[in-house]
Amino acid sequence: MKKFSHQSDIFELSKNRRRVVLSLIxxxxxxLFSRALYLQQIKKDFLQNKGDGFSVRNEILHSYRGKIYDRNHKLLAVSSPTYDVGLTINNHIKNENIRDIATILKIxxxxxxxxxxxxxxxxxxIKRSVSPESAKKISELKIAGLNLDKQYRRFYPNRESAAHIIGKTNLDGIGHEGLEKQWDSILTGEKGHKKVVIDGSRRIIDDLHDFKLPKNGSDIFTTIDSRLQHTAYESLKKYIERYExxxxxxxxxxxxxxxILVMANYPSYNPNASVTNLDTMRNRSVTDTFEPGSTLKPISIAYALEKKKVRTNEIINTNNGLLKVGRTYIRDDHPENELTIKDVIKTSSNVGASIIGTRLTPKELWGAYDKLGFGKKIHSQIPGEVSGKLRTYTAWRDIDHSRMPYGYGVSVNLLQLTQAYTIFANDGVVLKPKLYPNEEIKVGEKVIxxxxxKKMRAFMQAVVEEDGGTGGKAKIPGYTVAGKTGTAKKVINGQYVNQYVASFVGMAPSNNxxxxxxxxxxxxxxxxxxGGTxxxxxxxxxxxxxxxxxxxPYDKELNENLMNKMVKPQTGDAKL
Structure with a gap:
């Protein structure tokens, strides 16, 4: 066996082998040097263009917007997937490609x-909110630079009938009107993101595994009944068009x-389409105010009864339907010399309501209206709600005091007027309207x-159920109805004009x-x-x-032939 005298001898190579190894290195x-020189000098422009085509993008992961439901868990608003189609223009786009894109997207x-x-x-x-079916066809074209960005777009099954209460989102998915705007942050949730590498045609070529998952939005449940919402919308449309x-x-x-089961307005708009007439987007039930006219007569008279300013069986001298206040006259359409309290309401006597109402001092009458919530917001959490107007009693003139009992000089929105009538259904206590089932019942002040x-419901029942009442067209077979008509002149630029607001407020069954x-x-x-017509x-x-x-349950006999019974055209509500 060969013996090595030193450890380094083990690794010693012959001269020839060393030359071979050095030559290979x-x-x-x-x-390597030649390749680097080639890439640096000869392929410089190619590599720069190639490198410029790649970039890191922080891609947004959209959250799923929460749904909006009615009281029966029927959808009022829901999101569905759509795609925004875009194009990165780096090179010449062939005409046939443009033709294919236009055909699929119908542009x-x-x-x-x-x-x-x-x-x-x-x-x-190129086009936003494209359906998944069309997006798939676009993708199959495999055109360089064509990009599909997945989004969620809102769909509103009830279209015009619930548009004002639900509202809509804009193209970017942000709440623009109604509950969509009110609860936008809750419905939206939180967006996520992921970092990806894209090429010059905006195609994703690598995922960098740096991401945050989106948090979906919360659902909103309302007290709206979409069935009755549709009924209300169609009836409003019918009679608004009928009476122009x-x-x-x-x-x-x-x-x-x-x-709140119904909050409907007409005209309306289709929230599934773009809106050109912005005036149709107002939720007039809370944004528009009007002088309620004769619908306030039951309230002022009830408060006079409560304060013992008038007796239930008292006969009011209405002076043949004429009352002078300063230089102004208050008139009745159907003049009578004497009227009972019930007949003052039943025939809608302005003179009788003024005589009874002015037995209350301005402070007392103002106090009643203030307790009902006039002149201040209900805070319904519905966008656009206004407070109306109730001037302080110290600013009332005699003519103001005499007109306030029959609904002139005070302005309300329709939701406020509805709230005021809750005192007749709840033993004299104000009940605040609410739009959300999980919201607690809020009871206000006791007014009467x-x-x-109970007496006022009986008086208002006569408005509808008895001959000579102004509200006969509100009769419902099988049920008693208590209500009050209203016909008030409009105020435009501070002046009363010959335009009117017709109204009716009531409840059923009247006994309970x-x-x-x-x-x-x-x-x-x-x-x-x-209002009665x-x-x-x-x-x-x-x-x-x-x-x-x-x-x-029914609370009266069904044997009345109400459908064929003639109801005289109504007159007699509060007019100046």
Whole structure:
């Protein structure tokens, strides 16, 4: 066996082998140097263009927007996946590709060509909110630079009927009106993100595994009944068009817990489409105010009874329907020398209401209206709600004091007027309307006693059920209805004009009310402008369906032939 004298002898190579190893190392170095020189000098432009085409993008992961439901868990608003189609213009786009894109997306080919030509370079949106089916066809074209960005777009099954209460989102998915705006942050949730590598055509070529998952939005549940919402919308549309009015609104609440079942307006808009007439987007039930006219007569008279300013069986001297206040006269359409309290309400006597109401001092009458919430917001959490107007009693003149009992000189929105009538269904206590089932019932001040409340329902029942009442068109077979008509002149630029607001507010069944409904029609201009003619039929349509849907027991005989019974055209509400 060969022996080594030193450890280094083990690794010693022959001279020839050392030369071979050194030659190989030198050759490898020369190859690497040559490649680097080639890439640096000869392929410089190619590599720069290639490198410029890649970039890291922080891609947004959209959260799923929460749904909005009605009281029966029927969808009022829901998100569905759509795609925004865009194009990165780096190279020449073939005409046949442009033609294919235009055909699939159903857009004008020449307009698309011009749009691409004008941009020349960069990124453009071709069409937003494209259906998944169309997006799939676009993807199959495999056109360089074509980009599909997944989004969620809102869909509103009830279209126009619930548009004002639900609202809508804009193209970016942000709440723009209604509950969509009110609860935008809750519905939206939190967006996520992920970092990706994209090429020059905006195609994802690598995932960097740096991401945050989105947090979906929360759902909103409301007290709205979409079935009755549709009934209200269709009835408003029918009678507004019939009497050629400007607009109208209806609010229906549960008399026992304040749930808002209906808040409808006409005209309306389709939230699934773009809106050109912004005026149609107002939720007039809370944004628009009006002088309520004769619908305040039961309130002022009830408070006079409560304060013992008048007796239930008292006969009021109405002086043949004429009352002078300063230089102004208050008149009745159907003049009488004497009227009972019930007949003052039943025939809607302005003179009788003024005589009774002014027995209350301005401070007392103002106090009643203040307790009902006039002149201040209900805080319904519905966007656009206004407070109305109730001037302090110290600013009232004699004529103001005399008109306040029949609804002039004070302005309210329809939701406030509905709230005011809760005292007649809840033993004299104000009940705040609410839009959310998990919201606690809020009871306000006691304005009148249970006894006075019951008497006033009987008086208002005569308005609808007895001959000579102004509200006969609100009769519903099988149910007693208590209500009051209203016909008030409009105030424009501080002056009363010959335009009217027709209204009807009532409840049923009158002995134990389940629902309270207020209807307002703005400026009916054909055939009639009286509340009993124009607004009462809308009340009947909505209330009849509500009583039926909720299986409310009948409280009167059905043997009356109400459908064929002639109802005289109504007159007699508060006019100046």
């Amino acid at each position: 030198l050759l490898l170095f020369l190859m 004008n080919e020449k307009n698309l060509q011009q749009k691409i030509k004008n941009k020349n370079k960069g990124f453009i949106y 009015a400007r607009s109208g609104s209806a609010v229906l609440v549960d008399a026992k817990n304040g749930d 006693s249970p006894n006075v409340s 009310p389940k629902f309270i409904l207020a209807v307002m029609i703005d400026d009916p201009s054909k055939d009639s402008y009286y 124009v607004a009462a039929p809308v009340f009947k349509d909505i209330m009849k369906d509500a009583l039926k849907l909720y299986d409310v």
